[in-house]
Every structure is written in structure tokens, then in C-alpha cells.
Amino acid sequence: MKYEKMIATRDGFGDEIVEMGKENSNILVVDADIGKSCKTGAFRKELPAQYLNVGIAEQNCAGVAAGLATCGKIPFVVTYAAFGSMRMCEMIRQEAAYPNLNVKLACSHGGVTPANDGASHQAIEDMGIYRSIPNMTVIMPADYYAARKLVRAAADWDGPVYLRFTRDKVPVLYDENTEFEIGKGKLLRRGNDVAIIANGDTVRLAVEAAEVLSAEGIEARVVDMHTIKPLDTACVAACVNEIGKIITVEDHNIMNGLGSAVCEVAAELGKGKVKRIGIQDQFGQSAPYERLLAINGVTVENIVAQAKALIG
Amino acid sequence: MKDNLSVAELKNKCVDLKKNVIDMIYKAQSGHPGGSLSVADFVTACYWHAMDVDPKNPRWEDRDRFVLSKGHTCPAQYAALAMKGYFDMSVLNTLRKEGSPLQGHPSMNKCPGIDISTGSLGQGLACAAGMALAAKLDGKDYNVFCALGDGETNEGEIWEACGTAHKYKLENLIVFVDWNNLQLDGTCDEIMPLIDIGKKFEAFGFETFEINGNCMEQVVDALDQAMASKNGLPKCIIGKTVKGNGVSFMENQVGWHGVAPNEEQYHQAMDELDRQYVNTVEG
The missing domain is CATH 3.40.50.970 (Thiamin diphosphate (ThDP)-binding fold, Pyr/PP domains)
Incomplete structure (x- = not known):
């Protein structure tokens, strides 16, 4: 895009x-x-x-x-x-x-x-x-x-x-007048078929994936979870309770980052399915940035595929 | 609000402080007596001679700062703070107990008078340098006193901090190395030789003073010289000390690094210290 x-x-x-x-x-x-x-x-x-x-x-x-x-x-x-x-x-x-x-x-x-x-x-x-x-x-x-x-x-x-x-x-996804609050997720797109919670450089992938899904009749809620601690647990809980199908996307190990934080909320609520997309607990190498993301499945295509798999 | 005690009065204050150290570690049955006693003269001279502080306003922004980088010897600082009136003397009985402001290693948000939390060795000097730097940035004239263990200088961060102290001309930073030559596992020479600790600090751009760190006259004199010297160099007082100083059976014994005395040892230590008061009446 x-x-x-x-x-x-x-x-x-x-x-x-x-x-x-x-x-x-x-x-x-x-x-x-x-x-x-x-x-x-x-x-x-x-x-x-x-x-x-x-x-x-x-x-x-x-x-x-x-x-x-x-x-x-x-x-x-x-x-x-x-x-x-x-x-x-x-x-x-x-x-x-x-x-x-x-x-x-x-x-x-x-x-x-x-x-x-x-x-x-x-x-x-x-x-x-x-x-x-x-x-x-x-x-x-x-x-x-x-x-x-x-x-x-x-x-x-x-x-x-x-x-x-x-x-x-x-x-650049926002304009200079957009307000941000520490600990409050930013709702980027409304939707109730699947939730995509991302942060940092992967937010754009979440937005693009949501557009691809929308073209196929699947409406994704997209959240920019810029703060992973303190986590906006109310926002995550709403995704769990209202949708129950969540994909997390991050340029970070899938362990202990955004994906883990979201899983903790879902696990404590005792419901919902979460699929974590991120670095697959492996060290990188010298390679183009986009390639390193692709090697780990941090791509628009994979978000779309995982969303469809979750919806079933 | 500096105190102006004579050397004899400082010596007696130091005996009081050491007795409080022994007493609180005995009551806690936990703590580090050896290094608390070797640094006691320096702590005493700082709080009752060198430092301008206000026990009723512990966070007074123009105060002199004290950083106990060798945080495990906090009984010496806790005794000084209680004796100065930062908190009630009875609080000393709570050392290392649940809910106490007197944590096993100093916590600035729990204990009034602690300027920075320490306990993980090697970290205090960088913090002290940051405080001294803040004084310079703000055009304030407070000093920052920092007590280091000798073994602690094994840590690389100490030497990184020396670089900052020299670069930013922190002449208001006065470091004391408690050179008792014993660390936890053995003598410094056995575990990690210090080589010439004075020359090392000198090579890192400090003005150094080598003294007997358990001789109050020399500690006071070195502090006075260090505070008066405005040559742009950070200061380092290398204090040759005796671990366990003042308690015969603890002196120079590596085993007294982190052990509390039993009842018999407690009474012996207190009796020995009681005999160390000097006559303060002149003539």
C-alpha cells in the first residue's frame, strides 16, 4: 500500500x-x-x-x-x-x-x-x-x-x-491533532467479526489487513495498543466479550509482549481465542526489515489468513 | 545546619553509632556488621561535621547528599539517621523486619534521609554523579558524599561513573573507598586484587587523599580538604580501614561480613565499645 x-x-x-x-x-x-x-x-x-x-x-x-x-x-x-x-x-x-x-x-x-x-x-x-x-x-x-x-x-x-x-x-497514520493517553488503546476501526490488536510499526499491517478482510465482508476491529503496561484491560476485555476472536501483532517476541499481555486478560476472563503474530522466539539476522517481518509471519497476508482461520 | 563537633565529640558519636549498629543487627539477627563498623568513622564525620542537612526536612532541595553505594552496610547510616532525628531511635529495632522503613538494603521511599535506593553493588557512584551534576546544572553548591566498598570497585560501572565525574568536573562529588581489604569470599587480594586503588582513581581524573579511614582526625581533615578544593576535580578519599573496627573478635575477620552476633558476642562487643569513649573536656 x-x-x-x-x-x-x-x-x-x-x-x-x-x-x-x-x-x-x-x-x-x-x-x-x-x-x-x-x-x-x-x-x-x-x-x-x-x-x-x-x-x-x-x-x-x-x-x-x-x-x-x-x-x-x-x-x-x-x-x-x-x-x-x-x-x-x-x-x-x-x-x-x-x-x-x-x-x-x-x-x-x-x-x-x-x-x-x-x-x-x-x-x-x-x-x-x-x-x-x-x-x-x-x-x-x-x-x-x-x-x-x-x-x-x-x-x-x-x-x-x-x-x-x-x-x-x-x-504516518495519524494527524497532528490526534490525542493519545498512556494506558488507553486507540480504536482505529470498528468491527465485530474479529479484533486485531497491534502496536508500533505493525499497526499499519493491522489496518491494511482489516481493509483486505473488509473487501471480503469480514469487519475487523483494529486497536493500536501503544501502551502494553499499564494495559488497557477494559479495551481488551471488550474485544474478548464482544468478539471473542483476537489477533495480536507486534514487532517483538511473541513471548511476554503485547500478545502475552492480551492472552493474560483473555485467560483470566476464561473465554476468547487469541492468535499471536510476532517474532517467533528466534534471533534475527542481517536482512531487509520487511524480510525479517515476513520470515516471522508478520505480514498482512498472514494476519488475513489467521483472521479467516479464527472465524472458521 | 551543619553540626560543629570537636574531634573528640565525633569519636564518641562514632562509638554511639557503632553500638547502635551492633544492637540493631543483634536484635534483627541479620545484617552486615563488618563493613558497617569499618565505614562508621566516615559516616559519623559526614553527618556531624561535613554535611548540611535538615532531619526535619529530609528532601530539602539544597541539602548535601549521602549515597551509600555499599548498601549492605546501611546499619551505619540508619544509626546516623536515627541519632540525627530523622526518625525515632526505636525504629532501629525494626531493622530487616516486615513493614520496616529499615530494609535490608536502603530504600529511599521507605526511609527518610536515604537519598537513593542502593544494594546492588557498583551502582551508587553513577547516581551520586547524577546528583552532583544536577547541582552544577542548577548552580547550587551542595556536595554529594558517596561511600564505596573496596570489593565493589570490581564492578565496571564504578569506572564508567568516574568518567562522567571527571568529564563534568564534579568537584562537589566526594567519594570514600572503605578499603578494609576484605570482601565476601575472602581478601581483596585473593578474590580480585585492587592493585593500587588510589592510583586507579587518580588515573580516572580524581584528586585523591589516602588516609587511615578509622582515624577520626584524618577523616575530618581529608573531608575538609576535599570540600575546600575547588579545582574542578572529583575527590576520592581512600580510607584504609579495618573490617569490624572496634570489636576485637570481628576485626579483620572475613567471617563477620554478614553474620549477626549471638548473645555472648553481643555483650562482649557492647562492653568493648563502651570502653572506647574518650574524654571530651579540654585541658
């Missing part, structure tokens, strides 16, 4: 953080020497007094941010999703999550979007890791405007937040 505009969500972060920094001098960027890739260049140039770079030292980066946060700062720790979730994990748990400090992780290169970099840089575990740590909030915006709005919401949120962005360009 052709889209009018394609922008990486990391650019949404890079643009919004400058605006926020100008409005509030307590907003800081703490880089770990991959700021250029994570789009903090404009912030560094325009707000040098609020810009820190602690070098290739992610563990320290997390601790420094925690120390700053105890003094009333709102530090955005900026790195790749693989390092922000795994190299920093215990430091964030101990020094940001346990004390419930205002440390915000802004991580680019989420999912398989760092495609040609290979498995070392592809983050397929990150959202699951942070979902299991108390006090954490875990978000992946679907497009440029969602990224801008959710970055701003994260700064206003009381406590640590993990934000995950794409390296690759993704279609």
Missing part, C-alpha cells in the same frame, strides 16, 4: 524533545554516544545546557539519570532498545523503577528495525523485560505523531517510562 508520508518514529522523539526542552529546563537528554542515530542532534545543538553525553557506558547512564531524577530533573536516557533494555536492565530496575523515579528511556531501533545490523542490535525482548518490572510503563507509538504525543505524555507521567521507536520509516 502506498502512503503519503513515511517517517521513522525516532524522528518524532527527536522533534518533540526539543520543543519540550525549550518549555521546561528540567527536561534533559542523557546520551550514550548514539545520539545521532537516536535523533538528539537538534536538542544537542539548540539546548546544550540540558544535554549530557556520558559515552559508551549504558549502566552508568542509567545511574546518572536516576541521580538527576532525585534532584527534580526529567532525564531522557537515549540509546538503542537492545542496550536500553538489556545492558541497563538491572540499573533501571534498582535505581529508577524501585524508587519510582522520573527516568524516561527513549530507545530507537526497536524490534527488527535495525535490520541489516543483525541480531545483536535487534531488540525483540525489550518490552517484555520492562513489562515484568514493577512501576514501569511500556510504550511503542505507531507513527510520527503518536511518538510526539506519547513522548510528551511520558514526560508528564509520574515514574519511569520505556519508550520504543523505529529506526525505519513507517507510514
